[in-house]
Amino acid sequence: MAEKKEKKPLDLNRREMPKQPPEVRKYNFNEVAFGYPEDVAVEEAKRCIMCKKARCVQNCPVEIDIPAFIQAVADRNFAEGIRIIKQKNCLPAICGRVCPQEDQCEKTCTLVKKEGQLAIGRLERFLADWEARQGHVEMPDIPEWTGKNVAVVGGGPAGLTVAGDLILRGHRVTIFEALHRLGGVLVYGIPEFRLPKEIVNREVEYLKRLGVEVHTDFVVGKTRTIDSLLEEYDAIFVGSGAGLPWFMNIPGENLNGVYSANEYLTRLNLMKGYLFPTYHTPIKAHRRVAVIGGGNVAMDCARSALRLGAESRIIYRRSREELPARFEEVENAEEEGVIFDFLTLPLRYIGDENGWVKEMVIQKMELGEPDDSGRRRPVPIEGSEETWPVDAVVCAIGNSPNPLIGTTTPGLKLGKKGNIEADEETGMTSREKIWAGGDIVTGAATVILAMGAGRKAANSIHEYLMNGNGHDGNGHDGNGAEHKTDPKENPDIPPDIHLP
Amino acid sequence: MFRILACRMIVPNMHILTVEAPAVAREVQPGQFIIIRAEEEGERIPLSVSDWDRERGTVTTIFMSIGRTTHRLARLRSGEYLPTVVGPLGNASEIEHFGTVLLLGGCYGIGSLYPIARALKEKGNRVFVVIEARSSYLFYWEDRYRMLVDGVHHITRDGSKGIKGHIGRVPEILASLGEPVNRVIINGCTFCLKRGSDATRALGITTIVDLNPIMIDGTGMCGVCRVTVGGETKFACVQGPEFDGHEVDWEELSQRRKTYMAEEVIPLRTSKCEEHMHGEEHGRKEKHGQAAAPGEPPGRERKQPQHTGEVS
Numbered sequence: 001m002a003e004k005k006e007k008k009p010l011d012l013n014r015r016e017m018p019k020q021p022p023e024v025r026k027y028n029f030n031e032v033a034f035g036y037p038e039d040v041a042v043e044e045a046k047r048c049i050m051c052k053k054a055r056c057v058q059n060c061p062v063e064i065d066i067p068a069f070i071q072a073v074a075d076r077n078f079a080e081g082i083r084i085i086k087q088k089n090c091l092p093a094i095c096g097r098v099c100p101q102e103d104q105c106e107k108t109c110t111l112v113k114k115e116g117q118l119a120i121g122r123l124e125r126f127l128a129d130w131e132a133r134q135g136h137v138e139m140p141d142i143p144e145w146t147g148k149n150v151a152v153v154g155g156g157p158a159g160l161t162v163a164g165d166l167i168l169r170g171h172r173v174t175i176f177e178a179l180h181r182l183g184g185v186l187v188y189g190i191p192e193f194r195l196p197k198e199i200v201n202r203e204v205e206y207l208k209r210l211g212v213e214v215h216t217d218f219v220v221g222k223t224r225t226i227d228s229l230l231e232e233y234d235a236i237f238v239g240s241g242a243g244l245p246w247f248m249n250i251p252g253e254n255l256n257g258v259y260s261a262n263e264y265l266t267r268l269n270l271m272k273g274y275l276f277p278t279y280h281t282p283i284k285a286h287r288r289v290a291v292i293g294g295g296n297v298a299m300d301c302a303r304s305a306l307r308l309g310a311e312s313r314i315i316y317r318r319s320r321e322e323l324p325a326r327f328e329e330v331e332n333a334e335e336e337g338v339i340f341d342f343l344t345l346p347l348r349y350i351g352d353e354n355g356w357v358k359e360m361v362i363q364k365m366e367l368g369e370p371d372d373s374g375r376r377r378p379v380p381i382e383g384s385e386e387t388w389p390v391d392a393v394v395c396a397i398g399n400s401p402n403p404l405i406g407t408t409t410p411g412l413k414l415g416k417k418g419n420i421e422a423d424e425e426t427g428m429t430s431r432e433k434i435w436a437g438g439d440i441v442t443g444a445a446t447v448i449l450a451m452g453a454g455r456k457a458a459n460s461i462h463e464y465l466m467n468g469n470g471h472d473g474n475g476h477d478g479n480g481a482e483h484k485t486d487p488k489e490n491p492d493i494p495p496d497i498h499l500p
Numbered sequence: 501m502f503r504i505l506a507c508r509m510i511v512p513n514m515h516i517l518t519v520e521a522p523a524v525a526r527e528v529q530p531g532q533f534i535i536i537r538a539e540e541e542g543e544r545i546p547l548s549v550s551d552w553d554r555e556r557g558t559v560t561t562i563f564m565s566i567g568r569t570t571h572r573l574a575r576l577r578s579g580e581y582l583p584t585v586v587g588p589l590g591n592a593s594e595i596e597h598f599g600t601v602l603l604l605g606g607c608y609g610i611g612s613l614y615p616i617a618r619a620l621k622e623k624g625n626r627v628f629v630v631i632e633a634r635s636s637y638l639f640y641w642e643d644r645y646r647m648l649v650d651g652v653h654h655i656t657r658d659g660s661k662g663i664k665g666h667i668g669r670v671p672e673i674l675a676s677l678g679e680p681v682n683r684v685i686i687n688g689c690t691f692c693l694k695r696g697s698d699a700t701r702a703l704g705i706t707t708i709v710d711l712n713p714i715m716i717d718g719t720g721m722c723g724v725c726r727v728t729v730g731g732e733t734k735f736a737c738v739q740g741p742e743f744d745g746h747e748v749d750w751e752e753l754s755q756r757r758k759t760y761m762a763e764e765v766i767p768l769r770t771s772k773c774e775e776h777m778h779g780e781e782h783g784r785k786e787k788h789g790q791a792a793a794p795g796e797p798p799g800r801e802r803k804q805p806q807h808t809g810e811v812s
Contacts, residue, residue: 178719180537180544180584188721217586219719223523244735245723254733254752256759260723266716271543280568281543281716282763355755403720403738 012116015044022335026306029192029274032332038076041126045073047111048118055108056120061452062161064088066105066120073123082127083138089124090164090207091157091451093132093199096125098190099448100326132202142211143170148465151176151233153220153405156184157447158239158438160203161454162461163212169462174213174233176220179270184241185439185447188270189262191300193307194329197269221404226412230433235461237427238420238436239454242444243402247395248292252349257286257357261297261396268304286310286392290360292346293396294318296446299329301394302338310392313339315346317365317378343367343378347385349393360390398444405440419443427457435461502585505558507576510640513565514608515574516550521585522557530615531593531710531742534559535718537584538572545569546715546737548612548687549588559585562611562640568767589718590741594708595619599626599682602705603649604670604696606632609687610641612710616685617649626650628681630673632692636661651677667695671703681705686745690754697745709745711736713756728752 017033019025025032036044048070056066065084072081085092101107101121109117131137148171152159155177163173181187183200208214220226220240229236245260247253264283267273273283289305291298294316305312314333316323319342323330334340343365350359364384367376401419406412413421413430420429420436427435437453439445506518524534533546551560565574576582593616601620605613610631620627627649633639634657645652653673654662663669674681684707686696693709700707713725713736720738727736728749734740 178586179717180586188717217584218523219586219589222587222589222719223527241721243720244738245721247723247733254726254728254756256755263716263722263724266722271716272541276763277767279541279543280767282760282766284760284763354758355752399721 010049010111010114010116011047012111012114013047014116014119015040015122017119017122022332022337025193026303026336029307031196032193035129036122036126038130041073041123042076044119045070045123047116048074049110051110055110056105056118059104059108061104061448062088062455064105064124069127070118070120070123073127078127078130079138082131085124085127086140088455089451091160091203092124093128094157094186094195094203095448095451096121096123096128097195097199098186098446100446102327104448132199137206137209139209140168142167145172146170146465148172148234149174149232150461150465151229151236152239153226153229153236154178154184154239154241154438154440155182155204155214155216156239156241156438156450157186158241158450158454158457159184159237160207161451162237162239162435162437162458164207164210165455165458166462167207167210167212171462171465172211172213174215176218176224176229177214177216178219178240180216181270182214182216184239188266189242189297189300190447191265191269191304192274193303194300219404221408226405226409226434234433234465236434237454237457237461238405238429238434238440239438239450240402240405241439241450242399243404243418243440245395245399246397248346248397250346250348252351252357253395255349255351255357256355257284257390257392258349259392259394260399261291261293261301261394262399264301264394265297265304274304274308283308284392288390289313289392289394290315290346290388290390291394291396293398294323294325295396295398295444296325296329297444298394298396299325299333299338301396303329303333303336305392305394306336306338311339312337313341315341315344315362317343317345318375319343319367322375345378345380346393349390350387357390357393359387360393361385361387399439401440401443409434417443422453422457425456426460427453428460501581501583504576504578504580504582506578507574509574510562511638514562514638514640515565515570516560516562516611517573517576518558518560519582519585520557521559521587524559524585524587525552525554525557528552528559528588529592530595530619531612532588532590533718533741534561534585534587535589535715536561536573536582536586538569538576538582540583542572542583543569544584544716544718546589546712546718548608548710548712550608550611550614552615559587560611562608564608567764571768586718590737591739593619593685593742595623597623597625600677600679601625601627601683601685602670602674602677602681603627603629604632604667604684604686604688604692605629606667606688606692609689609692609710610639613685613687614641614644614648616687617645621648626679628653628673628677630655630670632656632667632688634658667692668699670696670699674700674703674705683708684745686710690750690757693745693748694750694754697748697750701746707745708742709748711741711743711748711753713753714759727756 019033054067069081069084105120106117111117152175155175167173182204186200245262267283271281272279273281289310289312291302302312345363347361349357352358364381365378368379371377406414422436422441427437435457437457438450503520510516547561550562603613628651630653632655687710715725716722718737725736729743730747
C-alpha cells in the first residue's frame with residue numbers, strides 16, 4: 001500500500017462533510033454537519049502522505065497517533081482506527097467536533113502548504129460515530145485496583161479526561177459535579193447544533209461503564225471542602241472551570257435583556273430552554289440580539305439567537321482577521337445569516353420604562369499599532385457614535401475562574417485573577433495531593449486544552465500514586481522542572497527536553 | 501435522587517418540604533439556600549433553608565406555590581423523589597453577639613429566619629421577631645418562635661392580629677421594645693425586603709436582607725443573579741445572598757425578577773385535564789411516575805400527608 005501511495009499524485013481535494021443547508025439549519029437546533037459517509041472517509045484518509053516525521057502528532061495536545069489511525073481508516077479497518085485514538089483520547093466524538101484543528105494537527109499537516117491539509121478532525125469524528133453506530137463499544141481491560149482513590153472535582157473536559165486516564169490505570173475514581181449533568185461546558189455551553197448532547201452522554205456513559213463513580217449535584221467547596229475530601233482520597237484533581245462572567249462595566253449592563261453568554265447558553269443547552277415549555281426553563285424570543293465578542297462562545301450565542309428567530313449580530317471591536325473563533329464556526333455563522341459588525345465597540349445600553357434594554361450606543365473603531373498580543377490595537381474613531389435598536393444583548397467576553405475552591409481551600413496558591421496556580425507540565429498546585437487544570441487554571445480556553453491539561457495531570461497523579469514522586473509528604477515539590485519523571489513513561493514530556 | 505420525607509401545606513398556599521439530603525444537611529448554616537429541580541425537565545430554583553436535622557440527614561424548606569415548579573413541588577408527597585437537591589449554597593449569615601436583634605419575616609421568610617434566630621440566641625443575643633402577613637391565618641411557626649426568642653410581634657394587612665398595616669410600621673415596634681436594636685435582619689419577598697429597609701434607614705440601624713434574584717446554577721457561573729449593591733454589581737449566589745439593605749438597588753432587583761413573567765404564565769394557561777385524570781385514576785403513571793419511589797405504586801401516599809415532626 002505504501003508503495004502505491006508514493007507513485008500516486010498528491011490529492012489536494014480536502015473532502016467536505018455534508019451539512020444541513022444554511023437556510024434549513026438556521027431554523028433548527030439539529031447538528032449542522034452530518035459527518036463523512038464511509039467511502040468519503042476512506043477517500044480522505046487515502047490522501048495522507050504518511051510523513052515519517054508526523055508533525056500533526058506533535059501539535060496535538062493529547063498526542064494521538066494520527067498517521068496510524070488515518071492508515072486504519074484508509075484500510076477500512078475502522079475498529080483498529082478507533083482503538084488507536086482511544087489509547088490517547090477517551091472523548092473522540094467530542095474532540096472531532098469541537099477541537100480547533102486548524103490551529104493544531106491540521107495546521108502542521110505537510111499538505112497545508114498546498115492548501116490541501118488532511119481533515120484529521122473529521123476523520124476522528126467519523127471513527128467515533130462509526131463505533132457508536134455498531135451498537136457495541138469495545139471495553140478495555142481494567143487492571144486490578146491499585147488501592148488508590150482519586151477525587152475529580154468538576155465533570156467537564158479536564159475532569160472527564162483525568163477520570164478516563166486514571167481508571168484505565170487501576171485507580172478508583174470519583175467525579176464530583178456541581179450541576180445535575182456531567183460534561184461541564186460540553187453540556188451547558190456548546191449548543192446542540194454543534195455538539196449533540198446525546199454524544200456527550202454517550203462518552204459519559206462509557207466512563208461510567210469503565211467504573212468511574214459519579215456524584216452530581218455536589219458542589220465541592222460548599223457541599224464538602226477539598227480538605228474534607230482529602231481525608232478519603234489519595235489525590236484530588238480540580239477542574240472546576242468557568243466562574244463569574246465578565247461584563248464590560250458600561251452603563252446599562254444590568255437591564256433586563258442583557259445576558260452573560262454563560263446564562264444565555266446554560267438556559268438553552270443544559271436546561272433545554274429552546275424546548276420551552278416542554279422543558280420548564282424559559283428563554284425569551286427576542287427580535288434583535290447583539291452578541292458582544294468574537295470567540296467560539298460568541299458564535300454559539302449568535303447562532304442560537306438566530307435559531308430562536310432573532311436578527312442576530314456579532315459586535316466585535318477588531319476586524320475579521322482577528323476573530324479568535326474557529327474558522328469553521330465563523331463561516332457557518334456567516335452562511336446562516338449572522339450579521340458581523342467589525343470594528344465596533346458598545347459604549348452603553350439604554351432601557352425602556354420597564355427596565356428592558358431597547359437601544360445600544362456603539363462607537364466605530366479603526367486598527368492602530370499592534371498591542372501586547374501582537375494584534376493591531378482597536379482605536380476609537382472620534383464622532384462615530386451611533387444608536388442601534390436591540391432588545392437583547394449577550395456579553396460573550398469571557399469569565400474569571402470559579403471562586404468556590406480557591407476561597408475554601410487554605411494554602412492553595414491563587415493567581416491575580418483568582419485562578420489556581422498549577423504547573424504547566426504536571427498540573428501540580430502549591431498544595432500536596434492537589435492537582436488542577438482547565439479553565440480554573442488558564443481562564444477561558446478550549447475544550448482540547450483542558451483535556452491536554454487533564455492528560456498531563458493524570459500522568460503526574462499516577463506517577464505520584466505509584467512511586468510517590470513529586471507530591472510526597474517529604475518536602476513537597478510543586479515545580480515541574482524539578483519533577484522527576486522518566487520521559488519514556490510520560491508521553492507528555494517530549495524526549496528532547498532535558499530532565500535532571 | 502433525593503427522597504421526600506414530607507411535603508404538605510402549612511398555611512394556605514405555603515408549603516413545607518422535608519427531603520433527605522445528608523451531604524447538604526451535614527454542612528448547611530443559617531442563611532444558606534439550596535437549588536432544587538422538581539422533575540427531569542424542570543428548572544432549577546433556589547429555596548431558602550428553614551431547618552435541618554444533621555443526624556437524620558434531612559433539610560426542610562418552606563415555599564410559596566406561585567409558579568410552575570413550586571406548583572409541581574407542592575403536589576409531591578413523601579416517598580417521591582426530587583432529581584436535584586444541591587447545596588448548601590451562598591454564604592452563611594453573619595452570626596455574632598450583636599446585642600439586640602430584630603428579625604423581620606414575611607411569607608417563606610418566616611421559615612428561613614428560624615435558623616438565624618436559633619443561632620443568634622446561641623450567641624447570647626436578645627432576639628425579637630416581627631412576622632408579617634395579609635391576615636392572621638397566614639402565620640405559621642409562631643409557637644416555635646415563642647419558645648425560642650424574647651418576643652414575637654405581628655403585623656397584618658387586615659388588622660386581624662397585631663398592628664394593622666404593612667411592614668413600613670416596624671419603627672413603631674422598634675420604639676415599643678424599650679431597648680436599642682443593634683441589627684435588623686429581613687427575609688421575605690422583594691417588596692417586604694425593600695419596605696423594611698426603607699423603614700430602618702432613617703433610624704440608622706444596620707439592616708441585612710436576604711436577596712432572592714433569579715438563579716440557574718447557583719455556583720457563580722451564569723451571572724443571572726447579579727444585583728447592584730452600593731453601586732457595584734454583585735453575584736448574589738456566591739457573594740450573597742445577604743447584603744446591606746440600605747445599599748441595594750431595589751428598583752433594578754424588582755425589574756430583574758420580572759424578566760420571565762410573561763413566560764411563567766404560559767404553562768399555567770392550561771387546565772391540564774388529562775394530567776389530572778391520569779393522576780387520579782392511574783396513580784399518575786404517565787408523567788409523574790418517574791418521580792415515584794422504585795417498586796412503590798406512584799402516588800400511593802398522595803392522600804396521606806405526613807407530619808414532619810419538626811413542626812411544633
